[in-house]
Amino acid sequence: MRAPTVGVVKTRLTDILEVEHPVMLAGMGGVSYSALVAAVSEAGGFGCMGASTMSMERMEAEMAAVRAATSKPFGVDLLTAMPGDMPAQVQSIIDHGGRVFVAGLGVPRDVVNLCHDNNVLVASMCGKVRHAVAAVAAGCDLVIAQGTEAGGHTGTVATMALVPQIVDVVEGKVPVVAAGGLFDGRGLAAALTLGADGIWVGTRFIATPEAYGTPGxxxxxxxxxxxxxxxxxxxxxxxxxxxxxxxxxxxxxxxxxxxxxxxxxxxxxxxxxxxxxxxxxxxxxxxxxxxxxxxxxGAIDELVPAGELVRRFMAEAEAVLDRVSSLR
Ligand SMILES: Cc1cc2nc3c(=O)[nH]c(=O)nc-3n(C[C@H](O)[C@H](O)[C@H](O)COP(=O)(O)O)c2cc1C
Structure with missing residues (x-):
C-alpha cells in the first residue's frame, strides 16, 4: 500500500515558480491580501495578491507584510485596463520582491521588458485562444486559461473546452494554468489531464479565515x-x-x-x-x-485555512491520479 503522497506533482509551473505545488491563489481584488497570499505561499503553493483595488501605499504595505510573513515567492495581479501608472506599479512590485506580475485584463506589452530585466515573470489572464496567442507573442512567461465558470471578470468559453485549446495553440512554449470553477483536487487532476501545468483558484480561497473581504x-x-x-x-x-x-x-x-x-x-x-x-x-x-x-x-460549505486547502488539493489530486491510472 502506497503511503499518501503530497507534493510529488512536479510540472513546468512548479519549476519556473520554484514552488512545491502547482496550485496558485488567484489575484482577487478585494480578497487576496497579505494574510491569504502568505498562507498559500508558505504552504508550498503560489500566493498572488489582488492589487487592482489598492492604492499604491496599500499595495506596498501589503507586499511588505507578505515578505515579513514568508520568504517564499509571491506574485501581484493588477488590472491592466485600469487607468493608472502601470510601469510605476510594476517597478514597485519589483522593488518589493514580487516574483510574478499578473495582468488581469489585456496583454501588458509596455512592461514585459521591465519585468524580465528584473527577473520578474509575466502572466496573462486569457479567456480566449487568441488572448493566449497574443500573450505568448508579447513575451509573457505563463498564460492562465480562465473559463466562464470563474468568479470575477470572465468570458464565455468553459474551462473544459478552453484549456486544451489554449494548450494546443501555446505548443509548449510557456506553461498553461487552468482557472474557472476549480475548487478541489479533482479539478487539479482534471486540469493536468487536459494538458495544463497547474491551477489558479479564486472562489474556494475566499472561504478561508485568511481572506480579506466585506462582512457577509x-x-x-x-x-x-x-x-x-x-x-x-x-x-x-x-x-x-x-x-x-x-x-x-x-x-x-x-x-x-x-x-x-x-x-x-x-x-x-x-x-x-x-x-x-x-x-x-x-x-x-x-x-x-x-x-x-x-x-x-455550491461545493463550498465550510471555511478552511488556506494552507490546509493547498494540502487538500494535492492529496485529493494524488488520489484521483492514482485511481485513474489503476483503471488501465
Ligand atoms: C472576488 C474576486 C475578485 C477577482 N479579482 C480579480 C482581479 O482583480 N484580477 C484578475 O486577474 N482576476 C480577478 N478575479 C478572477 C480570478 O483571478 C480567477 O480567475 C477566478 O477567481 C478563478 O475562478 P474561480 O473563482 O472559479 O476559482 C477575481 C475573482 C474573484 C472571485
Missing amino acids: YKDRLLSMAEDDTVITKGFTGKTCRVARNDYTQYWDEHLDEIQPFPAQFVRSMNDGANHLGAGPDTEVDAAREFWPAGQGV
Whole structure:
C-alpha cells in the first residue's frame, strides 16, 4: 500500500515558480491580501495578491507584510485596463520582491521588458485562444486559461473546452494554468489531464479565515448553490460573474443603461453596491453588494485555512491520479 503522497506533482509551473505545488491563489481584488497570499505561499503553493483595488501605499504595505510573513515567492495581479501608472506599479512590485506580475485584463506589452530585466515573470489572464496567442507573442512567461465558470471578470468559453485549446495553440512554449470553477483536487487532476501545468483558484480561497473581504461575503458563499451566480456588467461595465442579488436583477432589466468600464464601476460605487477592497469594517447591503463568485461555489460549505486547502488539493489530486491510472 502506497503511503499518501503530497507534493510529488512536479510540472513546468512548479519549476519556473520554484514552488512545491502547482496550485496558485488567484489575484482577487478585494480578497487576496497579505494574510491569504502568505498562507498559500508558505504552504508550498503560489500566493498572488489582488492589487487592482489598492492604492499604491496599500499595495506596498501589503507586499511588505507578505515578505515579513514568508520568504517564499509571491506574485501581484493588477488590472491592466485600469487607468493608472502601470510601469510605476510594476517597478514597485519589483522593488518589493514580487516574483510574478499578473495582468488581469489585456496583454501588458509596455512592461514585459521591465519585468524580465528584473527577473520578474509575466502572466496573462486569457479567456480566449487568441488572448493566449497574443500573450505568448508579447513575451509573457505563463498564460492562465480562465473559463466562464470563474468568479470575477470572465468570458464565455468553459474551462473544459478552453484549456486544451489554449494548450494546443501555446505548443509548449510557456506553461498553461487552468482557472474557472476549480475548487478541489479533482479539478487539479482534471486540469493536468487536459494538458495544463497547474491551477489558479479564486472562489474556494475566499472561504478561508485568511481572506480579506466585506462582512457577509464568506457567509453568502457558504449558503450558495452552483446556480446562484450570474454574469453581469452591472458592477464594472465588463462581464463579471457574481452572487446573484437585487442589484444584478436590476441591471438584467436595464441592460441599455449600463455604461462601459470603468464608468459603470464608478456608478455601482456611487450606488453603494460596490465596496470591493473596502474590507471587513465596512457596512454593506447583502441584497446589493458586489460579491464575485464562481460556479464551484455550491461545493463550498465550510471555511478552511488556506494552507490546509493547498494540502487538500494535492492529496485529493494524488488520489484521483492514482485511481485513474489503476483503471488501465
Ligand atoms: C472576488 C474576486 C475578485 C477577482 N479579482 C480579480 C482581479 O482583480 N484580477 C484578475 O486577474 N482576476 C480577478 N478575479 C478572477 C480570478 O483571478 C480567477 O480567475 C477566478 O477567481 C478563478 O475562478 P474561480 O473563482 O472559479 O476559482 C477575481 C475573482 C474573484 C472571485
